[in-house]
Amino acid sequence: MGEANDLRDQLSCACPCRFVKDAGWDEELVNQSYPWVEERIVYWPKIAPWQAALRDGLLEAGVSPYNGYTYDHLFGTKVGGTIFDEAGYRHTAADLLAAANPDNLRVLLHASVNKVIFKTRHGHQKQSAIGVQFKDENGGHHQAFLSQKRGSEIIVSAGAIGSPQLLLISGIGPRSELKKHNISIVFHNEHVGKGMSDNPLSSVFIPTKDPPKQSLIETVGITDDGVFIEASSGFGQTGDSIHCHHGIMSAEIGQLSTIPPKDRSLEAVHKYVRNKNSLPKEVFHGGFILSKIDGPLSTGNLVLVDTDPNSNPIVTFNYFKHPQDLRRCVYGIKTIEKIISTNTFSNFTPKDGGYSMEKLLNMSVAANINLIPKHTDDSTSLEQFCRDTVVTIWHYHGGCHVGKVVDQQYKVIGASGLRVIDGSTLSRSPGTNPQATVMMMGRYMGVKILRERLGRAAGV
Numbered sequence: 001m002g003e004a005n006d007l008r009d010q011l012s013c014a015c016p017c018r019f020v021k022d023a024g025w026d027e028e029l030v031n032q033s034y035p036w037v038e039e040r041i042v043y044w045p046k047i048a049p050w051q052a053a054l055r056d057g058l059l060e061a062g063v064s065p066y067n068g069y070t071y072d073h074l075f076g077t078k079v080g081g082t083i084f085d086e087a088g089y090r091h092t093a094a095d096l097l098a099a100a101n102p103d104n105l106r107v108l109l110h111a112s113v114n115k116v117i118f119k120t121r122h123g124h125q126k127q128s129a130i131g132v133q134f135k136d137e138n139g140g141h142h143q144a145f146l147s148q149k150r151g152s153e154i155i156v157s158a159g160a161i162g163s164p165q166l167l168l169i170s171g172i173g174p175r176s177e178l179k180k181h182n183i184s185i186v187f188h189n190e191h192v193g194k195g196m197s198d199n200p201l202s203s204v205f206i207p208t209k210d211p212p213k214q215s216l217i218e219t220v221g222i223t224d225d226g227v228f229i230e231a232s233s234g235f236g237q238t239g240d241s242i243h244c245h246h247g248i249m250s251a252e253i254g255q256l257s258t259i260p261p262k263d264r265s266l267e268a269v270h271k272y273v274r275n276k277n278s279l280p281k282e283v284f285h286g287g288f289i290l291s292k293i294d295g296p297l298s299t300g301n302l303v304l305v306d307t308d309p310n311s312n313p314i315v316t317f318n319y320f321k322h323p324q325d326l327r328r329c330v331y332g333i334k335t336i337e338k339i340i341s342t343n344t345f346s347n348f349t350p351k352d353g354g355y356s357m358e359k360l361l362n363m364s365v366a367a368n369i370n371l372i373p374k375h376t377d378d379s380t381s382l383e384q385f386c387r388d389t390v391v392t393i394w395h396y397h398g399g400c401h402v403g404k405v406v407d408q409q410y411k412v413i414g415a416s417g418l419r420v421i422d423g424s425t426l427s428r429s430p431g432t433n434p435q436a437t438v439m440m441m442g443r444y445m446g447v448k449i450l451r452e453r454l455g456r457a458a459g460v
């Protein structure tokens, strides 16, 4: 078996059944839970010209077969689902509440949990989660306790950053880390906050003859190497497309994860603002093609800054620490190079021939603002290009892995009455739209918990 096939075999994300199997999920219930979400909030996009060009360019460059419109992560080229409906209205997880019984539900907006409250129950070794301390939208402090009904539980779904942070603040985590912040230890677990991963994203900017219509990711190319090729385009209010780009947007929300913690300073933010003001905007009237590494092998960690849940913890992803991630990024950029040189794309780009691949790469580096110290000279290698341009696609995950922080039922190890169900439990972020799987997981675990309760009530 060749290297690509070996890798293909390892790439569970590109094979839905393998991903489900690796997660230890019940396949039948997974197959019921995805459509439950899809029927409510997922639509097929009316494919935009830039996305159609990527589709044709991918096929011309050999990222085949064409798998048409599908939610599955199949090798080749496809068009995926979207949460924008035909009228352009964006649907969210909140829409799923429409399926709930409102009598059983109380939703507090803008409330944040400060910590989980535990109690040692007589005769039990484990501490039990019995409630939470939280702050309401007006800053008022409250406590909420579980009802005495058997089986009542606290389910934490604060995401890959919030859930490990909340467990740590509540006393579940590495002893040394808890001690550092004078947090009373509920349960020592060295894995909380470990195994944080993010999918590195690099992109190439492509100036076009005419302004392309705005588009977000619709077409996806899944290469043999498990690199996802996607694209976005559009002319924002400022008359250029740069503000529609992932790297730029993530910089706008503080792209600090790509620099080491000690360098994350106010000066770094000021530098970002200076860089942003000096972007060569006139050059970037066009679109972007992105390369995202599926299943990165590089991992990092999350540690607390203090015990305030509103303080951002320090998160380090160690992008490209594992050489295979870097190698796959290079493969992705080479694939983009092939796509740009297809007939499809040559129809989009200016005829004056002013944009060699080298020039495109150097322009892309110049426009990228990931706060990593830049080389002043041009990119010397694709490896350097990957390192210089890496940004997040916001698919970060981990910190509360199954088998390490939670068990197979998502119950927090070392405590009772507490589960974590969200992206922090994932060891891999599945494919193009991780939120689809996270929402599916919510439905899946909801059904499982109901079945467990019914089983208990029936004395099974």
Ligand SMILES: Cc1cc2nc3c(=O)[nH]c(=O)nc-3n(C[C@H](O)[C@H](O)[C@H](O)COP(=O)(O)OP(=O)(O)OC[C@H]3O[C@@H](n4cnc5c(N)ncnc54)[C@H](O)[C@@H]3O)c2cc1C
Binding pocket: 111, 112, 113, 114, 157, 158, 159, 160, 162, 163, 166, 309, 393, 394, 395, 421, 422, 423, 424, 432, 433, 434, 435, 436, 438
């Ligand atoms: C800018 C951006 C764009 C994205 N685009 C896409 C996309 O196009 N497609 C896609 O599939 N995925 C996308 N993602 C990724 C997707 O949003 C995540 O994978 C998914 O939302 C993870 O779900 P989660 O439940 O684990 O965490 P989240 O959705 O982050 O939910 C966690 C929630 O908990 C809240 N919280 C945290 N701490 C506390 C606390 N102490 N008390 C109370 N509440 C708390 C947070 O405010 C948040 O609302 C994007 C992410 C970002 C940031």
